[in-house]
Amino acid sequence: MSKCEKDDMLRLKSQLCFPLYACSKEVVRRYKPFLDELDLTYTQYITMMVMWEKQEINVKCLGQILYLDSGTLTPVLKKLESKGYLTRKRSKEDERNLRVTITAAGNELKERAKTVPQQVGKCVHLQPEEAEELYRLLYKILDDMGL
Amino acid sequence: MSKCEKDDMLRLKSQLCFPLYACSKEVVRRYKPFLDELDLTYTQYITMMVMWEKQEINVKCLGQILYLDSGTLTPVLKKLESKGYLTRKRSKEDERNLRVTITAAGNELKERAKTVPQQVGKCVHLQPEEAEELYRLLYKILDDMGL
DNA sequence: GTAAATTAAATTGTGTACAATACAAAACAA
DNA sequence: TTGTTTTGTATTGTACACAATTTAATTTAC
Numbered sequence: 150m151s152k153c154e155k156d157d158m159l160r161l162k163s164q165l166c167f168p169l170y171a172c173s174k175e176v177v178r179r180y181k182p183f184l185d186e187l188d189l190t191y192t193q194y195i196t197m198m199v200m201w202e203k204q205e206i207n208v209k210c211l212g213q214i215l216y217l218d219s220g221t222l223t224p225v226l227k228k229l230e231s232k233g234y235l236t237r238k239r240s241k242e243d244e245r246n247l248r249v250t251i252t253a254a255g256n257e258l259k260e261r262a263k264t265v266p267q268q269v270g271k272c273v274h275l276q277p278e279e280a281e282e283l284y285r286l287l288y289k290i291l292d293d294m295g296l
Numbered sequence: 297m298s299k300c301e302k303d304d305m306l307r308l309k310s311q312l313c314f315p316l317y318a319c320s321k322e323v324v325r326r327y328k329p330f331l332d333e334l335d336l337t338y339t340q341y342i343t344m345m346v347m348w349e350k351q352e353i354n355v356k357c358l359g360q361i362l363y364l365d366s367g368t369l370t371p372v373l374k375k376l377e378s379k380g381y382l383t384r385k386r387s388k389e390d391e392r393n394l395r396v397t398i399t400a401a402g403n404e405l406k407e408r409a410k411t412v413p414q415q416v417g418k419c420v421h422l423q424p425e426e427a428e429e430l431y432r433l434l435y436k437i438l439d440d441m442g443l
Numbered sequence: 444g445t446a447a448a449t450t451a452a453a454t455t456g457t458g459t460a461c462a463a464t465a466c467a468a469a470a471c472a473a
Numbered sequence: 474t475t476g477t478t479t480t481g482t483a484t485t486g487t488a489c490a491c492a493a494t495t496t497a498a499t500t501t502a503c
Contacts, residue, residue, distance in 0.1 A: 161345050161361070164413055165420075165427060166323050168434035170342075171363045173320035174490075175441050176313050181492090192459060195317075198308050209481060214308070216318045219482050221460050228458090245468050245481040266311055273312075274440050275433065280312060283433045286426055287315035293421050294322050321460075328462090339489060356451060366452050368490050375488090392451040392498050 179272045183265045187258065188232070192217075192225050194262070200235060200251040201259045207246045234258060326419045330412045334405065335379070339364075339372050341409070347382060347398040348406045354393045381405060 161167050177191050184194050199206065199214055208226070212218055226249055229235050234255035240246035275283065308314050324338050331341050346353065346361055355373070359365055373396055376382050381402035387393035422430065 161342065161349070164345075165431055166327065166416065167342060168431060168438060169316070169320045169323055170338075172434045172437050173313075173316045174363060175438060176316055178491085179441070180313070190458065191317075195308065195314060198311075202308070207481080208483095216321060217459095218461065220462080220484080223483055224458080239482095243469070243481085247482065269313065272441060273437055275437065279433055279436070282429060284312055284315060286422065286430045286433075287319045289426070290319050290420055290422065291315060291322060294326070294419060325461085337488065354451080355453095364489095365491065367454080367492080370453055372489080386452095390451085390499070394452065 176269075176273065179269050180265070183268050187261055187265075189262075192221070193229055194265075196222070196225055196229060197234065197255065197258065197262070200249070200255060205248060205250045207240070207248055209246070211249065229255075323416075323420065326416050327412070330415050334408055334412075336409075339368070340376055341412075343369070343372055343376060344381065344402065344405060344409070347396070347402060352395060352397045354387065354395055356393070358396065376402075 180191050180194065184191060187194075189197065195215060196211070199211055208219055208222055212222055215222075226235065226237060230237050233252060235252055236250045238248050238250070240248050327338050327341065331338060334341075336344065342362060343358070346358055355366055355369055359369055362369075373382065373384055377384050380399060382399055383397045385395050385397070387395050
C-alpha cells in the first residue's frame, strides 16, 4: 500500500477550509451516540436548541440563526412536528409567515438533552483559553462574511 | 416580527460545535462561484487536491485523508472519472483495492484551479497569526479525536 | 488446506444542504 | 385601484454524508 500518512499534504493542509470542514464533520459525528438516545439528528438538535430558547419563531428567523434555508428547514420542522415537539401554523397577521411553536413535550425534551454538551465536551480536549480563542476566531469569520 | 437578533442565544453560542458547523458551511459556500467555473463541487475539488498531490491512491487511503468513507467517495470518484479526470481500476496484487489514478486532463485542471485558494482567501479576513492559530486548534481537535 | 475472520468497495436508505423554481400573500407604485 | 415587485415558504433536483449491509477477495487460525 502506498503512503497513507498525511505528511506533505501541503496543499490540502494549507487551505484552512479543509480542517474546518473535516473538524466540523468529526465533531458533529461525536454527537450522534448521545443524540441517538434522544432520537434526534444533529440538525433537529440545533433546531430544538433555538426552540428551547425562543419558544416561538418563524421559519425565516430560525434560518437566519441556524444559517439554513427553508429547503433544509421545512422537512426538519415537519419531522419535529410529527414527533410532537413543535407545531407549525401560518400567522394570522401575515399569512406568508409560518409560526413554529414548541410544545410541552418539546420543552420536556430539554431536560433529557441537558447532559449532551458536557458529554461531547469530554471528547474534545481543549484548554478553556483555547476553546475561547477558537470560538472567537470562528465568529470573527462568520461575522466577517456577513451573516 | 419577533426578535431575530442573535443575542442571548447562549445555548447555541456556547456550544462551539455550532460556530464550527456554521463556519464550515459558509466557507465552503464561498468556494462555489469559483468552483462553478471549473465545474467542480467542493467534494470533487478536495478529492482532486489529493489526486494532484498523490497522482495515484486507493479509495481507503483517500478516505482516510479526506475523512470520507466509500459511501461518499464512490459516487464522487465515478463522477470525476466520467469527467475524464481520473481512472478507477482494481489492483492486480489485491483485487479488493481500487486504484484511483489521475489522468493528463486531471493534472491540467490543476492549472485552472491554481487561483481558487487566493480568491477565497480574500473573503476571509484573518490576520496571518490568527489563521495559524485557528489552523493549529482545528488540527489539535482532529488529532485529538484520533483520525 | 479449508473454515472463519478480516478487509476494501459498493450498495442501500435516511437525512441533510442548497440553488433554483414555484407560488401565494403582502407591499408598493402608477 | 390594478398591476408590479417583494417577501416567506414550499418544492424540485442534485450532491453529499454516513450508518448499515452486502459482496468479493485475502488473511488467519486450526
